[in-house]
Amino acid sequence: MLHHSSASAYGSLMLIGEHSVLHHAKAVVSATKQQLQASISPRDDKQISIQSHLGNLCFPINHIPQNHTFKFALASIAYCYEHLHLHQGFNIHYHSTIPTTIGMGSSAATVAATVKALYQFVNQTIDQHTLWKHCKSIVVQTQGRGSGADLCAAIYGGVCVFTATQGWLKHISSSLLQTFNWQLHYCGYKTTTDEVLKITQKFEQASPKKSQQIYQKMAQLTEEFITALIQQDSLKLALAMNRYQQQMVALHISDSTLNEMINSLYQHPSILGAKISGSGLGDCILSFGTPDSNTVLPKYTNYHINF
Known part of the structure; x- marks a missing residue:
């Protein structure tokens, strides 16, 4: 019924x-x-x-x-x-x-x-x-x-x-998710996930060895990120995020706007870590930092994240 x-x-x-x-x-x-x-x-x-x-x-x-x-x-x-x-x-x-x-x-x-x-x-x-x-x-x-x-x-x-x-x-529960300021910074446009995946597939076909190395490094950094969360280690967490972003750049899914946003975040003293969140070529940057990091990237739409 x-x-x-x-x-x-x-x-x-x-x-x-x-x-x-x-x-x-x-x-x-x-x-x-x-x-x-x-x-x-x-x-x-x-x-x-x-x-x-x-x-x-x-x-x-x-x-x-x-x-x-x-x-x-x-x-x-x-x-x-x-x-x-x-x-x-x-x-x-x-x-x-x-x-x-x-x-x-x-x-x-x-x-x-x-x-x-x-x-x-x-x-x-x-x-x-x-x-x-x-x-x-x-x-x-x-x-x-x-x-x-x-x-x-x-x-x-x-x-x-x-x-x-x-x-x-x-x-996973971690005090790092509550004690630090986590934000999404929206760049103003978004490429659909299926379109981004078509681009990465072309890269995999053109450079199979390089793309495999990138994915292996990403996998290692994800494990380091998980360990840092569990151990409540903010510096290791930031390092894993920032190095993961380097792999996103190597995969050609961090465009000029995202790179500029990332660089601005890295230069701000209250930001510890930042990387693309999602498939890339637009959409959002994820950052975490000290509580006074609310004023970063004022010309973009910023979303505070509550875990």
Whole structure:
């Protein structure tokens, strides 16, 4: 029997492990305080209606359209239509506090909340790891490639150590996440993850040995970052972040604007560490420093992070 259902998922923030996580390395990803909620109510017909702050869309349940704005929601609905044998129409309403213009995992949260809500809608249960696996297959099918890191934070919450093959490994708590000032600095534009991955794939094909060395170094630095968090060592944490950024530059995903922002952050006495957060070629820089670092990069949009 179909009934009203509702599910939420967290926004996410990659702390370290970008790109190398696609090559069997660990990553550290954190949930954000912002969330996305999907609420579903049954209809008396065979139509599906989507309502969100991005707009509205209505279509027959057996003819799910192509639509760029709602591509992750539609891919999730299509997946559940096939796997849950949906026959009855429904309304799905999205309410989100996750910014969509910057890389804080709004797409992953959409997929996780939609799938979880649709399972509840047909009165089926799903555990977190199975939910992650289903959602990862949806994301990979939609954008061609992906580690599932954003989905891990969206589903499990907290600060997670993660691999693309095993999923969630453990949660990490560290005083460094609370006692220092962590910020995202948005550069003003964003290249989609699938476009960045096409660029890195070309680099891998053109320079296989060099790219392998970069990913190996990234994997090592991620392990150092995890150890520094656990040991509450702010200097080692900063060093791991800053050296990881050097590998992002070597991978050609830190453009001139990001490089300029990074250099400005490094020159500020209150900033200890800074690196790209996310796939690169736009989007955000992640920094951490002492509490008086709020005034850094005033011409950019800055988001204070509460772990």
